[in-house]
Amino acid sequence: MEPQAVSPVSAAAQEVRARFRAGACRPTSGLVPGATQANMVVLPAGWAFDMLLLAQRNPAPMPLLDVTEPGRVTTPWAPDADLRTDLPRYRIWREGELVEEVDDATEHWREDAVAFLLGCSFGFERALLAAGVPVRNIEQGRNVAMYRTSHELEPAGRLRGPLVVSMRPIPAELVATAVQVSAGVPLAHGAPVHVGHPERIGVQDLAAPDYGEATDLHEGDLPVFWPCGVTPQAVLEESRPPWAITHAPGHMFITDVEEGRRPGRPLA
Amino acid sequence: MEPQAVSPVSAAAQEVRARFRAGACRPTSGLVPGATQANMVVLPAGWAFDMLLLAQRNPAPMPLLDVTEPGRVTTPWAPDADLRTDLPRYRIWREGELVEEVDDATEHWREDAVAFLLGCSFGFERALLAAGVPVRNIEQGRNVAMYRTSHELEPAGRLRGPLVVSMRPIPAELVATAVQVSAGVPLAHGAPVHVGHPERIGVQDLAAPDYGEATDLHEGDLPVFWPCGVTPQAVLEESRPPWAITHAPGHMFITDVEEGRRPGRPLA
Structure with a gap:
């Protein structure tokens, strides 16, 4: 493994996420120029195949960046981030109803939660x-x-x-x-x-x-x-899964990865 | 709905699939020039999320064309085709072992089967x-x-x-x-x-x-x-799901769709 250079983009992203984790909240447009930002939707594992299939069939509104295994709260798009705390604002859904907005989703995150990260305009x-x-x-x-x-x-x-x-x-x-x-x-x-x-x-x-x-x-x-x-938030309203967590509109997950790139290893 | 023109490619694809359905068998390289051909892997619904996630994480070997709902045997890539009969040759897998090659997979297709169609070189x-x-x-x-x-x-x-x-x-x-x-x-x-x-x-x-x-x-x-x-066939050998069906290498599913296109409606 070669050591990876720390880019200015990922250093700035880490700094901003740390502030969100500590309770700060603001829309993320224009924050950390050059860093890929992501929409998030989190569902029970029993609904994850349907959501992954929905994204595969509708790639324009739902360009998939990452999907976590059930229970995982991390992503290669920002290895030190915790998806439960590092977004500025979350929406909590029950049976398709928006019931709450919170700055920390930890207590709402179930053991079988699967998180989807989607590209952002x-x-x-x-x-x-x-x-x-x-x-x-x-x-x-x-x-x-x-x-x-x-x-x-x-x-x-x-x-x-x-x-x-x-x-x-x-x-x-x-x-x-x-x-x-x-x-x-x-x-x-x-x-x-x-x-x-x-x-x-x-x-x-x-x-x-x-x-x-x-x-x-x-x-x-x-x-x-x-x-x-x-x-996907309009999909939650129509389809009414038992529970879900999303980002609040405009309040994205800021990744470490520069726009136009993907994390990960090159092939042999 | 406007009536769709029948392209020479889709007419030829239907003709060739009818021959495969009747029992003919041959590798499909060079057959129906201009038609998209697809690899296929079929798994129990309980394994479908894992396979869809694998494809999402490894898009180069597994470019997804379509995924069926459990139990469905049709695809918009060739609306009159039956995925159980219209490939020239199938492989039947049990616990990661190749147990049989057949020309008709109907009797092996379970009620909860999910089929993945993948792009082909x-x-x-x-x-x-x-x-x-x-x-x-x-x-x-x-x-x-x-x-x-x-x-x-x-x-x-x-x-x-x-x-x-x-x-x-x-x-x-x-x-x-x-x-x-x-x-x-x-x-x-x-x-x-x-x-x-x-x-x-x-x-x-x-x-x-x-x-x-x-x-x-x-x-x-x-x-x-x-x-x-x-x-995905090498994946079956390592990962040993209870059962699976695939195309036989080189014996692809020939779709109605011209290379470089996708089926489906334009947006409003």
Whole structure:
């Protein structure tokens, strides 16, 4: 084994996670630039095959970064992290109802818990900025706006639900750039699923997002919609597993791994 | 719903599957040019999460095309096919031992069976030929040569085992082309994992493959190794689930879907 270099990204990620573990809480957009951030959903082992199959059938909203073995609370994406404590904010679900938000999920984490880490659109926001595309939710200092759509996911076992999307207003002349840039970022959500007509995907009022905060459009902007990692939370609401834990929308797990990379060994 | 055009590829695939269903048997390399072919492994539902997790952790040898719900014998990759009868040849496994090869797996298919369809390197052989790279196993009319390596997969639950690779001799001056062409074919196995020194990955004798038939190298050829969809069969041997069904090496499931595509609906 060669010793691994400590990157500035992973050092900063460890520092931020330590603050969350100690009780700090804030949305993670823009925190630790360059570090991959992840959505999380935790389910009983008896529901894990269904969720893994749902992700395999719907990879755009649910790009899988890691799945833990039952009872494990660690991941190669951040070897010193504890998934029960190192996110800024958790949601606790029972029978599909959101019952509580907490800063520490330890007492809710069951012995047979299986955690899923899913890629996050924050991964392409930096790439958009680098390509000269404004990111209005960052400019406006708001959590990204997320909406349930009328598009049903391909179901898997007992799990079904609507696609949830995040919306970013994009200047019309930069829509093609935004599509290409986001399509090229691995492990985020890929290209947008819709441009320009929210009502065509069942979104009636941009000012009333189902999750996060509304973002104002500038003159000449089009609303552009990307698959969103909050989708599993809408699935919980429809499918009602006995219990679940998720991140709170916008409050992600910050990994040690640089965007576009994966942890792990090279092949022989 | 718009009516779907019937492609020549899917018509030919249906014709060939009907012959297999009626009892015909032959390796499928070169059959129905342009149709995606798939490896198959079938396991009890109680082992399906482990296998799905293994595939998620080892996507190069196990690129997932589809996973069935327990008891289902159909797939959107070929809607009129029956997975129990439409492959040319099956292997029946018990406790990790290969106990039988059959042309019809119906009587071995249990009620809780979950089938995994995995991408196949035949998908890039046509692309290699189109790029001017000779494919020696096709020239020599032989099943491709496959070897167990010393590289251990990332394990998942009760499943572990070695990476299995297929080998194709490539003229030295075309190795870079072969790497780029195979890396660019989605849903096959991607780029090679090794070029040129078989002993470095634990392959001692090219003349004695673990599966398939040896392929002769021409003067100036290098042996090039790709991750192989027979990998799950080596996993069965090490991990010994109570029962399993697989395709026989080289005897694939021929789907209706053109190479590089996926079945399914476009998003709204």
